[in-house]
Amino acid sequence: MESKGLRAALRIWVAVVLAFLFVPIVLIVLYAFNPSNIQTWPITGFTLHWFSVAWHDPQVRGAFLLSVRVGLVATVLAMLLGSAVAFALHRFRFFGRDAISFLLVLPIALPGIITGIALNSFFSFTGIQFGTLTIVIGHTTFCIVVVYNNLIARLRRMPGSLTEASMDLGARGWQTLRLVTLPMAATALISGALLAFGLSFDEVIVTVFTAGAQNTLPLWIFGAIRLGQQLPEVNAVVTIVILLTIIPVVLAARFAGAGAISRSAAAAAAATAAGGAG
Numbered sequence: 001m002e003s004k005g006l007r008a009a010l011r012i013w014v015a016v017v018l019a020f021l022f023v024p025i026v027l028i029v030l031y032a033f034n035p036s037n038i039q040t041w042p043i044t045g046f047t048l049h050w051f052s053v054a055w056h057d058p059q060v061r062g063a064f065l066l067s068v069r070v071g072l073v074a075t076v077l078a079m080l081l082g083s084a085v086a087f088a089l090h091r092f093r094f095f096g097r098d099a100i101s102f103l104l105v106l107p108i109a110l111p112g113i114i115t116g117i118a119l120n121s122f123f124s125f126t127g128i129q130f131g132t133l134t135i136v137i138g139h140t141t142f143c144i145v146v147v148y149n150n151l152i153a154r155l156r157r158m159p160g161s162l163t164e165a166s167m168d169l170g171a172r173g174w175q176t177l178r179l180v181t182l183p184m185a186a187t188a189l190i191s192g193a194l195l196a197f198g199l200s201f202d203e204v205i206v207t208v209f210t211a212g213a214q215n216t217l218p219l220w221i222f223g224a225i226r227l228g229q230q231l232p233e234v235n236a237v238v239t240i241v242i243l244l245t246i247i248p249v250v251l252a253a254r255f256a257g258a259g260a261i262s263r264s265a266a267a268a269a270a271a272t273a274a275g276g277a278g
Contacts, residue, residue: 025242032235050236060237063220070132070216071200074139078196081140082147083189090155101152108145115141116209123210130212138210139203143196150192154185191252198248202241217241 027041032050034043054060089101107115119138128134182189204218211219217237224234 028235029239029242031232032239034232034235037232050232051240054233054236054240057233059215059220060217060233063215063217066132066135066214067201067217070135070139071197073136074143074200075193075197077136077140078143078147079189079193082144082192083151085144086148086151086155090152104148105145107141112142112203112205113209116206119206120209130210131214134210134212135207135214135216138206139200142203142206143200146196146199147189147192150188150195151185154188158184194248194252198245198252201248202245 030043033046033048035045035047035049036043085100085104089097116138119134119141122128123130123134202218203216204222207216207219208222215223218241221234221237221241224230
């Protein structure tokens, strides 16, 4: 039984850690509405001027559109490849299965600079020109991991009797996959895709080594901060990036929470498969 003093100390420690993590982010958002060019505290007023400046900046708009395109393409590829691997490793037993699962997690477990240097060396060796394609390939390497982890965790929680019952009732393999497995795992797949897009949209390290002359929105932010120019505009852009990153994460959490497997849902899925087989 913890003492009151220990509980109070733990609460204070949690509050300090949360403040250390989120106070700088709150300050960036506040400075985005500061009418002054100089970042001083307290802010002298409230304005949306810097958001207008960022919107009408062709470099920012081009970088934003490139980030969206790369994020969408990388997410689609990660959904296709990650889900295929997750279904294969969950359903089949074969030599090297655990090694494949380990290798899939490496791109996100290793430091991003290692992945970036490895991809850069590969593209240079093969003569592939750096551009949008190389950025997409780089982002897909770690987006696959997010989709795979979400989907394999859901598949492992699904009762295997559902698939067996569906096939005993006459459903073929594709019917069982389409009418039983996919509906039960859909929320995990969607949440993985949302997280993958969020990670791709704000990725910096891997993009530095794979972008070439292209500029995604995080790279534009990095360059502007490094040169010490356009800081008020940078604050406005960072605020938008924070919002566009938080939204997929929140939606992914809601989808993952809504994906609990219930007996009634499982029974309905099996019945649908049986009806489709008939």
